[in-house]
Amino acid sequence: MGVSRALGSREPADPFDIESAAVAVTDARGLIVFWSPGAERLLGHPARDVVGRPAETVLAGGDLDAAVAGLRRSGRAWHGVLAVPHHAGHTVDLALRACPLAAADGHRGWLVVACDAEQRITYDSYETLARGLLERSPLGIAVLGTEDLRWTWVNRALTEMEGHRQAGGDGTGTDAGPGDVSPLLQRHARRALVTGQPQVSLEYAPIHGADRRRRGQRRVSVRSFFPVRNSEGETLGICLVALQAVGQDSARDRLALLNEAGEHIGTTLDLGRTVQELAEVMVPRVADFVAIDVLEGVRARADPSRGTQNGEATLRRAGHLSIQEDHPEVVVEIGGATDYPPPSPQQRCLGTGRSIREDVSAATPWLLDDSERWTRLIRLGVHSHLVVPLRARGITMGVVTLLRWKNPDAFDEDDLLLVEELVARAGVCVDNARRFAREREAALMLQKSLLPPDLPRHHAVEVACRYLPTDVEAGVGGDWFDVIPLSGGRVALVVGDVIGHGLHAAASMGRLRAAVQTLADLDLPPDELLTHVDDLVVRLSEEAEAAPQGPTVVGATCVYAVYDPVARTVCVARAGHPSPAIAHLSEPVEFPDIPAGPPLGLGGLPFEAKEIVVEEGSIIALYTDGLIEASSDRDVDVGMERLCFTLAHPDRPLEEICDIMVRTLLPDRPRDDVAFLIARTHALSPDRVASWDVPADPSAVHDTRTKVDQQLSVWGLDDVAFTAELVVSELVTNAIKHAYGPISLRLIHERNLICEVSDASSTSPHLRRALTTDEGGRGLFLVAQVAQRWGTRHSTDGKTIWAELQLPEEP
Structure with a gap:
């Protein structure tokens, strides 16, 4: 089957089709035994006039064997052009195909199929043209069989697209690799076979490789599947026509990049990591270099609006990323002050809150005021410059700078819209990180204030x-x-x-x-x-x-x-x-x-x-x-x-x-x-504790003071003896007058001198200011004046009034 027939296009009818061509059969004696209607139409001789007569009658005296011998031989068949007289008297150029028919006695007859030579030339030209178009077309074209949906014919273009071997030159596709049809292609072909309707598929595939300039580009494959039918409506196969191109779908790529940014930016609440994630999203897909500079207040976890309101617009580098590992374009290290000159787009962007896009050249005015940046940018060949404000919740927190030099395209409006969207998303994450850091610092301060510092x-x-x-x-x-x-x-x-x-x-x-x-x-x-x-x-x-x-x-x-x-x-x-x-x-x-x-x-x-x-x-x-x-x-x-x-x-x-x-x-x-x-x-040594029982008699106060004085002398605390005697005398006197026994006194010598008077009463004394006319009520007031601390503690059998006296520091 020819390629054009397989594809089912409307080509001229085959002139050698046995149903319409001129067909004649001769026997071994050279007599015509069959004369088709096509032969009758072509040469004008009715069958009744030629059947049974020698073939030379039609050839006007010519010899059939000699005539066939003048044709070109191909195997056991002959073909060529022969001039034959028409019944009306004129000559007709016939295109012949002759095949010998062997008889049992060794003689042979002939099967001759003929058509008008001009019709054959027209058909051959169409066949050659159709085959050339199909095989040399930049479109991928193939035919899949209806039984198993495998390749029966594949042209060179589709072979290169799909990675198959080239089909045989005869168009039968015997070399097309019957097992190479992918499940995706078979699914679409089967749908076209079952429904009888054309099926179209569109496929995007990223280009993988080491060329970073092609990152973001996609291979787009458009395939159309439709059934091939003959004149009777019988499905002969499924034709596949495919077109493949490499390009960049800007809208799709922008959506993909924004989707990636949503997943990649803001994974933590760390400010430095957040700005670095923004840089990783944009390099190299948007820019060759990205720098993120934030206001001093953002790094200090303060409100960044205060600095801009007061005119204090100190920018510090928070992060940067380049397509080159050595970062040749970096002037300021992370954490350092950027010191952009006032006419720079960074300072103008910070002041206005609007993005600035401009070309860069050796004559760029603001670069002339910054020799170090001028040297680095011009040496690299930076040609395009984009600065976008880093904003969130109505507050400008810094600026994002993008440069291009290896990418030959300047930043355009689409790039500006994309970068503004990316920076806006990152701005919210940066502000969240700033707020979290500030709240965490406040929480830590609260925790520190609630727990004992030391x-x-x-x-x-x-x-x-x-x-x-x-x-x-x-x-x-x-x-x-x-x-x-x-x-x-x-x-x-x-x-x-x-x-x-x-x-x-x-x-x-x-x-x-x-x-x-x-x-x-x-x-x-x-x-x-x-x-x-x-x-x-x-x-x-x-x-x-x-x-x-x-x-x-x-x-x-x-x-x-x-x-x-x-x-x-x-x-x-x-x-x-x-x-x-x-x-x-x-x-x-x-x-x-x-x-x-x-x-x-x-x-x-x-x-x-x-x-x-x-x-x-x-x-x-x-x-x-x-x-x-x-x-x-x-x-x-x-x-x-x-x-x-x-x-x-x-x-x-x-x-x-x-x-x-x-x-x-x-x-x-x-x-x-x-x-x-x-x-x-740690235990307190028994020799640093002294205790006495005190009789409930006012005269016992003097004896108690004497014992205290002697004990303090033993401990070497003569410097506080007078104060201690005063405190002991007041506490013991109050216990004798206002409480009931038994009464005891204990002195403890540790870091301070502790005086404790215990009694069986549960009534707590109260400090008050005595009037000038009062005869008493000044005891606890005096104790409170001379003691470092004093107080009362209760127990199951009474209470204890205690006072601590500060001891002089040891040399």
């Missing part, structure tokens, strides 16, 4: 701590710790955990910490203190539920321990908090069985305290549950075993123990806020 040094304990919020970026949480000096040389150790994370939890934590410190100053027992804190949390929860915004639940856990260096005991109460761990020097790590108590905020439930004897040098560890629940399976037992391991050597330095706890118990990023406080206990 743990106080205390004679009774040596302390160390760690605070690790789960919100690492914000750096704030609801856990807290505290070390609070108490009267009598005692110290309170506190660790608490507020429900939730972030600023709300930190604010609640600050209120609870302040409440605990205030109640601790009242010298309340641990269980009573937690009861008061529980009442506070209940009120906070009620306020939170009534507030239109904010957390709906406020709750916390807390452990409160009071260590007494004189008695060498620690009294602990806890509210839904893990029990402290005590690492003894001579015994295994202990988790004392302290009644858990309910979490703070439930209200109406009691708390219990337990007193534990601890030897000097022991470690008391208080922690939040995030420390022991940080294991991968959140198994508390596993966490407590690891905690015991870290505390197994309490004689190590406290900071070293803290580091071991972090490495052993905490993963890289804890799932919950973690705070822990460890304290090494």
Whole structure:
């Protein structure tokens, strides 16, 4: 089948078609045995006049064998042109094809097919033209069979497009690779075969390769599939016509780049990373070099509008990127001041808030004022310059500069619109990063103000701590710790955990910490203190539920321990908090069985305290549950075993123990806020404590003063003897006059001199200013004037009034 027939186009009819051509058959004797209607039309001889007669009759005396011998031979057939007389008398040039017919006796006849020679020439010209057009066409053309939808004929153009082998020269396509039809092409061809309607496909494919200049270009393939039918309407095959071009679809590429920018820019809230992501999106697809400069206020996390309003437009380089690794166009390193001259497009863009697009040459006016930039830009051959303001929420935060030199095209309006859209998206991300940094700094400042900046040094304990919020970026949480000096040389150790994370939890934590410190100053027992804190949390929860915004639940856990260096005991109460761990020097790590108590905020439930004897040098560890629940399976037992391991050597330095706890118990990023406080206990030597029972007799005041004076002399504190005698005499006198026995006096010599007078009365004295006519009422006023601190603490069997006297510093 010819190519033109396969394609089903309307070509001239084949003149040698046996149904219309002139056909004659002769036998071995040379007699005409068949004369077709076509022969009758062509030569004018009716069949009845020539059948049975010698062929020479038609040839007008010529010899058939001699006539055939004059034709060209091709295999066993002959073909050529022969002049034959018409019945009307004129001569007709016939194009002949003759094939010998062998008989049984060895003689042969002939099958002759003829047509008008001019008709044959016309047909041959069309056949040659059609084949030439199809095979040399820049369009890809192929025919797929109807049975298996595989190639039957493929021209050279489609071979190059689809990567197949060239079809055979006869057009049969036997070399076309029957298995090379892709599933995509077969799907479209099958649809055309089933529906009988043409199918068109459009495919975009990116060009891959090392040529960066072709990045963004696409190979566009347009394919049309339609059925090929013969004159009876029978489908002979599916024709594929394909056109392929390489170019750039600007609209599609802009949309693709904007979509990529939406995914690539703003992946973090880090300002430097955000501007670098903007540069990575635009180089090299939009520009050969990009620089992002931001106002000083943006880097300082301040409001950038203040600088522009005050005329302070200091730009600093936040990021840049070039198609060349050595960045030859860079004048300012990241973080440095850009120092653009006033006429520069950067300064004009910053002042007007509008984009500026201009060509660059050696005579560009503003470059003449900046020799270093002039040298670098002209040496590189920069020819186009685009500056776009970096804006968000109506505020200009900086400028974005784009340069081209390897890209021969200057920035046009489409480039300007694209860059403005990209920069606008990045501007929101930059402003978000700036706002986040400012809020994070404020949150860290709040957290720093809520937690103790430095743990106080205390004679009774040596302390160390760690605070690790789960919100690492914000750096704030609801856990807290505290070390609070108490009267009598005692110290309170506190660790608490507020429900939730972030600023709300930190604010609640600050209120609870302040409440605990205030109640601790009242010298309340641990269980009573937690009861008061529980009442506070209940009120906070009620306020939170009534507030239109904010957390709906406020709750916390807390452990409160009071260590007494004189008695060498620690009294602990806890509210839904893990029990402290005590690492003894001579015994295994202990988790004392302290009644858990309910979490703070439930209200109406009691708390219990337990007193534990601890030897000097022991470690008391208080922690939040995030420390022991940080294991991968959140198994508390596993966490407590690891905690015991870290505390197994309490004689190590406290900071070293803290580091071991972090490495052993905490993963890289804890799932919950973690705070822990460890304290090494110190005991007060018995020779630094003196106590006496005081009779309830006014005359005992003199004897008591004498004993105090003698004890202070033993301690070498003669410099404070007069003040101490005054304080003791006033406190003892008040106890004798207003309380009831038994009365006792205790002096403690540690960092300060502590004077304590205890009695069985629960009535607390009050400081007041006595009138000039009053005979008494000045005792506590005098004590308050000479003492560094004073106060009252209550116990189950009475109260203690105490006063601390500051000792002179040792040389």
